[in-house]
Amino acid sequence: MNTKRIVFSGSGGQGVITAAIILAEAAVIYEGLNAVQTQSYGPEARGGATKADVVISEEPIHYPKVIHPHILVCLTQKAYNNFSGIIHPGGLLLTDSHYVKQERKVDARRVELGMYRAVMDKIGKPIAFNICMLGAMTRLTGLVRAESIMEVLETKIPVDFLEINKRALEIGLQLAETHQ
Amino acid sequence: MNTKRIVFSGSGGQGVITAAIILAEAAVIYEGLNAVQTQSYGPEARGGATKADVVISEEPIHYPKVIHPHILVCLTQKAYNNFSGIIHPGGLLLTDSHYVKQERKVDARRVELGMYRAVMDKIGKPIAFNICMLGAMTRLTGLVRAESIMEVLETKIPVDFLEINKRALEIGLQLAETHQ
Numbered sequence: 001m002n003t004k005r006i007v008f009s010g011s012g013g014q015g016v017i018t019a020a021i022i023l024a025e026a027a028v029i030y031e032g033l034n035a036v037q038t039q040s041y042g043p044e045a046r047g048g049a050t051k052a053d054v055v056i057s058e059e060p061i062h063y064p065k066v067i068h069p070h071i072l073v074c075l076t077q078k079a080y081n082n083f084s085g086i087i088h089p090g091g092l093l094l095t096d097s098h099y100v101k102q103e104r105k106v107d108a109r110r111v112e113l114g115m116y117r118a119v120m121d122k123i124g125k126p127i128a129f130n131i132c133m134l135g136a137m138t139r140l141t142g143l144v145r146a147e148s149i150m151e152v153l154e155t156k157i158p159v160d161f162l163e164i165n166k167r168a169l170e171i172g173l174q175l176a177e178t179h180q
Numbered sequence: 181m182n183t184k185r186i187v188f189s190g191s192g193g194q195g196v197i198t199a200a201i202i203l204a205e206a207a208v209i210y211e212g213l214n215a216v217q218t219q220s221y222g223p224e225a226r227g228g229a230t231k232a233d234v235v236i237s238e239e240p241i242h243y244p245k246v247i248h249p250h251i252l253v254c255l256t257q258k259a260y261n262n263f264s265g266i267i268h269p270g271g272l273l274l275t276d277s278h279y280v281k282q283e284r285k286v287d288a289r290r291v292e293l294g295m296y297r298a299v300m301d302k303i304g305k306p307i308a309f310n311i312c313m314l315g316a317m318t319r320l321t322g323l324v325r326a327e328s329i330m331e332v333l334e335t336k337i338p339v340d341f342l343e344i345n346k347r348a349l350e351i352g353l354q355l356a357e358t359h360q
Contacts, residue, residue, distance in 0.1 A: 012335075017201060021219065028221035038218040038244055039201065041208040064218055064244055155192075 003057035005066040009083050010075030012048045015130030020052035022152045027056045030148035036064035049078055071141055074100055094137060113175045119168055128168030135172020146173055183237035185246040189263050190255030192228045195310030200232035202332045207236045210328035216244035229258055251321055254280055274317060293355045299348055308348030315352020326353055
């Protein structure tokens, strides 16, 4: 596997940092890869915008920041407006169709999925929206196996919320399946 | 303020990543500083060891990894054995006296506090041990104000656990106070 750079972006409460940590741990603990996960907070953090970077590689990782991500996920319009321009040419740009309208031309595979809507329809509250996104991203990219994400969920998520999170992961996997 | 580099290290379940994220957000959102927070996962992550880096600065931060921390916290003996050698000369090395015996000579201000014991005595379970550590570190260093940590706790911690976390922060502040 070549080194892959991933950016998750959205607003403070959407769990993008948690999603990035879960992805990194899945890659390292269950796939035998190396990973670095970074939050860079600047002035935009004070406006509630969040951006979390993950670098995954078979090799040691010397530069942890992500400048041009191969995979970019934007979960708010503001995140899309801020970050859609940084995607690596030919990368994957995944957005949520409830929150984001993809208005720009970008040199990327553009995928809009109704992740928020599906979570609200099937779970009834948005608490595992980030995990649904991870499921969709996993299925679209094959970056790590869904089973590896599931293993991390079992070690990190309090038992009362585990079923909901597993369900959200499945919803994301299915949404991306349908899309392909 | 000069740029400060901080490393929290311990085992997987001790919440060192969460502590690092809370510190970074406190610095950025309530102190007007810049911060970068990074996890670098290598083979040691598969053995349960965790290391979380934070860089805090008034200036933009170009290099997010921490090589020689000004402040190093080790919450397990293994973390101490792995990382005590990397501390910046003259830095602060904080350990928990229940988990770590400081056996090495290091060019640093060495502080051992009974954080785990105090949390177990006063709260009865170790769930906010990481927040107690943040309280102690804050008081020892003056890096950010305790009030800024408190503000972040209020936005991030589920309401049912907020009081316990605030209590743990206070316990850490007092422990460090007594030590000084």
